[in-house]
Amino acid sequence: MxxxxxxxxxxxxxxxxxxxxxxxxxxxxxxxxxxxxxxxxxxxxxxxxxxxxxxxxxxxxxxxxxxxxxxxxxxxxxxxxxxxxxxxxxxxxxxxxxxxxxxxxxxxxxxxxxxxxxxxxxxxxxxxxxxxxxxxxxxxxxxxxxxxxxFDPGVVNAYGRFAVDTYFDQVDAIDIIDINAGSHGRYFATNFDPEINFREFTSTVWSWENNRWKSSKMFEHRQQWDMPVVGNHTTYLTGHDELHSMSKNLGVPNIRFWMGFGDHYINVFNVLNSLGLLSEKPVRTAEGDEIVPLKVVKAVLPDPASLAKGYTGKTCIGDLVKGTKNGIAQEVLIYNICDHEESYEEVxxxxxxxxxxxxxxxxxxxxxxxxxxxxxxxxxxxxxxxxxxxxxxxMGLVTRVRDAKGDRVLEPQRELLMNAPVEELEDTATYEYFAHDQALLTKGQPSRQHDMR
Amino acid sequence: MxxxxxxxxxxxxxxxxxxxxxxxxxxxxxxxxxxxxxxxxxxxxxxxxxxxxxxxxxxxxxxxxxxxxxxxxxxxxxxxxxxxxxxxxxxxxxxxxxxxxxxxxxxxxxxxxxxxxxxxxxxxxxxxxxxxxxxxxxxxxxxxxxxxxxFDPGVVNAYGRFAVDTYFDQVDAIDIIDINAGSHGRYFATNFDPEINFREFTSTVWSWENNRWKSSKMFEHRQQWDMPVVGNHTTYLTGHDELHSMSKNLGVPNIRFWMGFGDHYINVFNVLNSLGLLSEKPVRTAEGDEIVPLKVVKAVLPDPASLAKGYTGKTCIGDLVKGTKNGIAQEVLIYNICDHEESYEEVxxxxxxxxxxxxxxxxxxxxxxxxxxxxxxxxxxxxxxxxxxxxxxxMGLVTRVRDAKGDRVLEPQRELLMNAPVEELEDTATYEYFAHDQALLTKGQPSRQHDMR
Incomplete structure (x- = not known):
């Protein structure tokens, strides 16, 4: 304690x-x-x-x-x-x-x-x-x-562990997908400190493919995903911390991170980056001053904290896990939907x-x-x-799972029972648990209020 | 002297x-x-x-x-x-x-x-x-x-004066068209000091319409022109010094300035301008330094002088003049074509x-x-x-004219004679001048070497 x-x-x-x-x-x-x-x-x-x-x-x-x-x-x-x-x-x-x-x-x-x-x-x-x-x-x-x-790293690591242990005999790939389908209503802004935010995207992108590190450039690999609630979104292969530890700890041959970006964000990013305005190395002005361009970009962008009020829409972040169970191909998405306005209302x-x-x-x-x-x-x-x-x-951050059985709140104990070996399921208590909880196997958009039990 | x-x-x-x-x-x-x-x-x-x-x-x-x-x-x-x-x-x-x-x-x-x-x-x-x-x-x-x-202001003012005096009884409109169809091969650059260059486009655009000043926003009015040599280009209504003096001195009710911009230039300009990076007003960084964003943009952009080597393509700048002569509608384009590589070669x-x-x-x-x-x-x-x-x-900067008669080098004395009242033309010397010089009424791309007589 x-x-x-x-x-x-x-x-x-x-x-x-x-x-x-x-x-x-x-x-x-x-x-x-x-x-x-x-x-x-x-x-x-x-x-x-x-x-x-x-x-x-x-x-x-x-x-x-x-x-x-x-x-x-x-x-x-x-x-x-x-x-x-x-x-x-x-x-x-x-x-x-x-x-x-x-x-x-x-x-x-x-x-x-x-x-x-x-x-x-x-x-x-x-x-x-x-x-x-x-x-x-x-x-x-x-x-x-x-x-x-x-959340990422963090929750997505736990999702990966849970998927590997619960739904599969063998996992081929984990695709971590991070989509912000929200709108702050400003011309352009980063959702956290621009100095940190842009640093994620200005260097080599690393992904874990066939048990090896593969390098690519930012915005080189693009992938569309049809995600729950937020729908179809375009993402780009991005480097992210969790790939490193997950590749060591989960024994999965392919682990990739996909970040959602709108065309407008990418355009602004590309202009600033191509001009050298995202550089953390100082440049010398005509007047002889040494200035770090990124610090000036940060100064002109909205303070991320100022975006919270009036931010609308939702985020959807999750792990799409593919592999086999009992020789049959399985695909499971474990994810969370978070609403900007509800978050603002609460905290x-x-x-x-x-x-x-x-x-x-x-x-x-x-x-x-x-x-x-x-x-x-x-x-x-x-x-x-x-x-x-x-x-x-x-606590208000509800995990859901979408697989062949449908889309439902992920309640770990129930999922573990549902996916336990058959001999364990031949137990009266387990059947009663399912009968009682059948109503939770619902499809559709989750509600934080409903799920905050 | x-x-x-x-x-x-x-x-x-x-x-x-x-x-x-x-x-x-x-x-x-x-x-x-x-x-x-x-x-x-x-x-x-x-x-x-x-x-x-x-x-x-x-x-x-x-x-x-x-x-x-x-x-x-x-x-x-x-x-x-x-x-x-x-x-x-x-x-x-x-x-x-x-x-x-x-x-x-x-x-x-x-x-x-x-x-x-x-x-x-x-x-x-x-x-x-x-x-x-x-x-x-x-x-x-x-x-x-x-x-x-x-050139603009300057040569285009002289073109306006020459057109008004030579080809028309009454002029309705002068559209000054400035197109750089060249390529410097860099991601983005301004052709002269960025501090001066951007200042042209970040404030109200003034044009002379129906004998009055009309204001609009930069990139609000767009116009395609089919120009000699460089072909079809998109331009935008822009404010320019010469509109002021020409509106006072030429008695023409409509005088407009159109600057050619490619989509890429406009995109970069819009991103920088929308973010506030073209501002000449200082911003304060997180570290407390007061910095003028435009000076940093200038510092990261290529030095305009460095663009000359390897610059390819041509500029086309001219006055498209519309009005009437003897009650008949006339349209005359007086223009110059200048080649980046030839200029570099010479000076x-x-x-x-x-x-x-x-x-x-x-x-x-x-x-x-x-x-x-x-x-x-x-x-x-x-x-x-x-x-x-x-x-x-x-001196290597050859003026051409394109009208109903064709496209030719503008030799002022010949044009004056050609357009003089009929009674002046009934003069043997004038006819001889034309006979001798007929070869100059050629169409097509001018060559500086050929025209440097």
Whole structure:
């Protein structure tokens, strides 16, 4: 059992995580929010109070912290008695915050790989560059370090694990598909920090094909998908952290990540990129000033946080898994639909932040409960996905599954029973469970309210 | 008679002007080139020596000069004994250089209206904002100040004057059409300083319609034209300096300027403009620095001078004039075709600079000769266009005319005779002129070599 949470960062994901921690602070205890800019932490606390998110007693406090300063972070962890550290700050902070956790014994969670500010997007082997080098240190210290537990990476890793274990004897391919079918109504904007956002797309795209890494260029490979609720969308093969750990841990020969982009987004991106305006290397103006073009692009683009109000539509993110079961070809899509307006209504953020912020808190709750408090470093697909999916189902982030049997809420225990070997099914209790729950096997658009049981 | 030329500026147009002055220095005398950066002037002199452009004796010298400093400019004018000042520097310099001319008695020529660096593109009444306020001063000093004598403004003004006087009793409309059908082979570039180039397109577009100013937005009005040599091209209604003076001086109810843009140019322009990256107003970066986005865009774009080598294709600029003669509707296109590669071969510049730099030197030669040395301030359409067109025909910038009679080199004297009242034509000499020159009434693509008689 662990208690008291320190959230590091005060951006969109931190905002959602703080709300969700506050909603669950009977389990989680005190909630602390720390970032370089105290005012941003205080704004989150004001939002929590306004929405009435906090349900139990306990502290809710803002702190100014430069999380690159390991000693200052350790001091804050100790002073606040925090046993769970949710790092949702800049990806440049991961290794210093993790070190502070190892040296204080606190559990560590993040939602993206560590990045070196001098590199454009981390090259392979991603986790191998930084995080996994501390694996032995975590084990020695008995520290739980849970890497990449947002939606993607995070939930999609758990979906992959669940699919591999439940629906297949052999899996040939996992295609992770990330579609934002929402509209912010602005000419152009990125959904999170443009400096981080664009870095994802300006370097080599890596995918895992036939058990090998394959490189391609951004926007080189295009694929249409017919997705539930949001319908037909065009996606492009993109590199993403989770491919690395999933390729190591799932034994699946093909794992690809597909990001949905509209033609307008791609056009703007291509113009800026072709002109060199997305470069993080300084250029010299006619006046002799050294300026990083990407910082100017960031300055003219809307602040991602400003997009939440008025954002309409839905996101659809999931794993399309193909393989065989009992010699028969199977295709299973495990996915989530998240609504921008409902997210804003509940916590004051759009769905992009919501889908990343809820999972990390669900994971923190499983660590607090002891279920996922494994005492060493893990990626999400190394843990039992069932309690994680169950926990998110209760927190407003409902998982669904679409396969030959139809489209339904994914309730892990029921799916496990349904797909267990035949001898296990010849058990009266199982048949009763199905009879009672038949109504849940419904098709169509999920409703968050309906599913928040 | 005036002699010795001081060229102010060392950009693309200055480069061409210096070459052309050097080619004609038997008439023009000493050639001086002055700009803030001495090295740029020296590079032009090196290019003149490399191409062997200088034909006669006389000085060819580079000078460092801040032409906003009127006293320094006057000193340089006096020390060099320059009687003709060709101002092809930044458009921010016009009024200080003109003042230096008024105070020293030197003739003044430029190729674009004065601009205030704090304004995005001068609003109407353009020449009325600055230049024309010094009209009385020029007259009092007996100083020839010839405004806007590049191609457009400049040559197109002379074309308008020539058409109105020669081919029509009444003119309804002059459409000035500017098409660059060349290719620089780069992803995107502007043909002259991006800061000046984009300013033309980011504000209100003014056109002269039914004897009134009409405003519209950039890229609001689109028009296809079938032009000689370069073929079918799409253009957009654009504001341009010459509309102001031509509307005052020609008595034509409709005068419009159409600039050719490819879809790719417009797309890049629209993305940059919509994002706010063409703004001359500073934005604040996340790090707190104040940066003017347009200066960063300029820094990432290719230096226009670097485009000349390898630039292929042709420009086509002209006046399409519609009206009536003897009660019959007439349509006349007076135009020039300029080839990027031939321009580079001759003077080391592309055609955009060539078409602006040759006319100002042709005008300087007419001032040196006394023909255009009128001793007061004028716009080009206030002067006799015939000697100007003749002079340019000899200098590599050949004017052609396309009308019901065909497509031919425009030789002013012949056209005047051809279109003179019938009683004037009943003259043996005229008939002989036609018989001798019939071969010139050819259709098809002009050749600069052939036409350089």
């Amino acid at each position: 662990k208690r008291n949470v320190l959230i590091i960062g005060a951006g969109g994901v931190a905002h959602v995580a703080a709300h969700k921690c506050a909603q669950n602070n009977i389990l989680l205890g005190d909630i602390h929010i720390a970032s370089r800019t105290l005012a941003k932490c205080e704004a989150i606390i004001a939002s929590i109070k306004e929405k009435g998110s906090k349900h139990g007693p306990g502290r809710l406090q803002a702190h100014a912290l430069d999380a690159l300063d390991i000693e200052a972070t350790k001091t804050l962890i100790r002073e606040t008695g925090s046993q769970i550290i949710i790092n949702v700050g800049s990806p440049f902070l991961n290794m210093s915050v993790m070190t502070a956790c190892i040296e204080t014994g606190a559990a560590y969670l993040d939602t993206a790989i560590h990045e070196d500010p001098d590199k454009v997007c981390e090259p392979p082997p991603w986790y191998g560059n930084h995080e996994w080098k501390r694996r032995d240190d975590c084990k020695k210290a008995g520290v739980t370090a849970l890497l990449g537990v947002g 004051g953020s759009q769905a992009i932040s919501y889908t990343a912020g809820v999972p990390v808190v669900a994971a923190a709750m499983l660590i607090a409960d002891g279920i996922w408090d494994v005492g060493h470093m893990v990626n999400v697909e190394e843990l039992d996905p069932a309690p994680f999916i169950e926990q998110m189902n209760k | 005036k002699r010795n030329v001081l060229i102010i500026g060392a950009g693309g147009v200055a480069h061409v002007a210096a070459h052309k002055c050097a080619q004609n220095n038997i008439l023009l005398g000493d050639i001086h080139i002055a700009s803030r950066t001495l090295a740029k002037c020296e590079a032009i002199i090196a290019s003149i020596k490399e191409k062997g452009s200088k034909h006669g004796p006389g000085r060819l010298q580079a000078h460092a000069l801040d032409a906003l400093d009127i006293e320094a400019t006057k000193t340089l004018i006096r020390e060099t004994g320059s009687q003709i000042i060709i101002n092809v520097g930044s458009p921010f310099l016009n009024m200080s250089v003109m003042t230096a001319c008024i105070e020293t008695g030197a003739a003044y020529l430029d190729t674009a209206i004065h601009e205030d660096p704090d304004k995005v593109c001068e609003p109407p009444p353009w020449y009325g904002n600055h230049e024309w306020k010094r009209r009385d001063d020029c007259k009092k000093a007996g100083v020839t100040a010839l405004l806007g004598v590049g 080391g510049s592309q055609a955009i600079s060539y078409t602006a730099g040759v006319p100002v030197v042709a005008a300087a030669m007419l001032i040196a000769d006394g023909i255009w040395d009128v001793g007061h301030m004028v716009n080009v359409e206030e002067l006799d266009p015939a000697p100007f067109i003749e002079q340019m025909n000899k």
